[in-house]
Amino acid sequence: MKTIPYATQWIDADDIKAVLEILKSDWLTQGPKVKEFEERVANYCGVKYAIALNSGTSALHAACFASKVGLQDEVITTPITFAASANCVLYCGGKPVFADVQEDTLNIDPEEIKKKITSKTKAIIPVHFAGHPCDLEKIYAIAKDNKLIVIEDAAHALGAEYKSARIGSCTYSDMTILSFHAVKHITTGEGGMVLTNNEELFKKIVMFRTHGITKDQALLENKDEGCWYYEMQDLGFNYRITDFQCALGLSQLKKLDLFVNRRREIVAQYNQAFNGLANITVPIEKSDVKSSWHIYPVRFKGERKNIFNKLREKGIGVNVHYLPVYFQPYYRSLGYQTGICPKAEAYYSQAVTLPLYPKMSYEDINYVIESVVDILEGAKR
Numbered sequence: 001m002k003t004i005p006y007a008t009q010w011i012d013a014d015d016i017k018a019v020l021e022i023l024k025s026d027w028l029t030q031g032p033k034v035k036e037f038e039e040r041v042a043n044y045c046g047v048k049y050a051i052a053l054n055s056g057t058s059a060l061h062a063a064c065f066a067s068k069v070g071l072q073d074e075v076i077t078t079p080i081t082f083a084a085s086a087n088c089v090l091y092c093g094g095k096p097v098f099a100d101v102q103e104d105t106l107n108i109d110p111e112e113i114k115k116k117i118t119s120k121t122k123a124i125i126p127v128h129f130a131g132h133p134c135d136l137e138k139i140y141a142i143a144k145d146n147k148l149i150v151i152e153d154a155a156h157a158l159g160a161e162y163k164s165a166r167i168g169s170c171t172y173s174d175m176t177i178l179s180f181h182a183v184k185h186i187t188t189g190e191g192g193m194v195l196t197n198n199e200e201l202f203k204k205i206v207m208f209r210t211h212g213i214t215k216d217q218a219l220l221e222n223k224d225e226g227c228w229y230y231e232m233q234d235l236g237f238n239y240r241i242t243d244f245q246c247a248l249g250l251s252q253l254k255k256l257d258l259f260v261n262r263r264r265e266i267v268a269q270y271n272q273a274f275n276g277l278a279n280i281t282v283p284i285e286k287s288d289v290k291s292s293w294h295i296y297p298v299r300f301k302g303e304r305k306n307i308f309n310k311l312r313e314k315g316i317g318v319n320v321h322y323l324p325v326y327f328q329p330y331y332r333s334l335g336y337q338t339g340i341c342p343k344a345e346a347y348y349s350q351a352v353t354l355p356l357y358p359k360m361s362y363e364d365i366n367y368v369i370e371s372v373v374d375i376l377e378g379a380k381r
């Protein structure tokens, strides 16, 4: 029987060659390829500074740390995301506050953000769900009015555009984070990045990535210890990425536009097939954005679990993105309860993510389409 995953990477011979070259070189851990990768991604996104780290989660942690999120500080985010978007707040001792989503894009709703702002609010972490950019202009205006920091979680959105600026340009935010996990647009195996136009935040994160340690003469408190000397000035972590991972990232980056275009083609094919069918709602793309389509989440009216199981029986690796974060047992144990974000909860009860990845064959796309149509027609009979 066929098995189609919901997502998978695309690694070519030139990716492998790029990694092998570094394995044969003198550098394994953080070296020249890290810097080159940072520069290329920053260039692509149209932003001044980039710091590569060993995961998107580390990037979120670093961004919260640089925002000085501390004990009792509140950070507003969406429940329709991967747990890391909220966990990074807990890492810093802060409290994630969930604001409900818009029904059409499933992105965090600026009006709901306003309702959740208190005197303790420090930052907002909007997530560009499925690759569709959030309403950044509105969110940034709200942040400015309330002196809040905006950290875009763009783990889904490398290659996306908002009002003709690339996501990652930080035009309407203080920082943007990316993930290079295997299912994301480009991969380094595991990896992530923080992008910013703010030099101070940049410097803070460079140190945070390596234990809060600096050797930079200009930054040292004691300048006369000797050339062996370094200082640990913050409590950082080892969040470094390796040189061979960044060699892979550089090679993958060359194919990013191709990957995004292929994703957009597949989505167009899905949309055409499903539009007009009863009992299925397809994801939308607003006119002022270009989505990079990390995933293709649809909503089924009726027995979601049943439809999900039938698709899995046909060998289609469907998934659900996401269980509202505060439904997770750990969050429940912190006191979060059902009903905080009714729209997110309603979406979750109908959500199924269909397979989407650049390497998907026409045969597989058609097989998914036929299977979905079949199940929906079968349900009518």
Ligand SMILES: *Cc1c(COP(=O)(O)O)cnc(C)c1O
Residues within 6 Å of the ligand: 055, 056, 057, 058, 081, 082, 084, 085, 127, 153, 155, 156, 179, 180, 181, 190, 191, 192
């Ligand atoms: C993948 C992902 C992350 C975390 O990235 P990792 O590289 O897996 O640590 C954060 N936020 C969202 C929305 C993600 O999808």
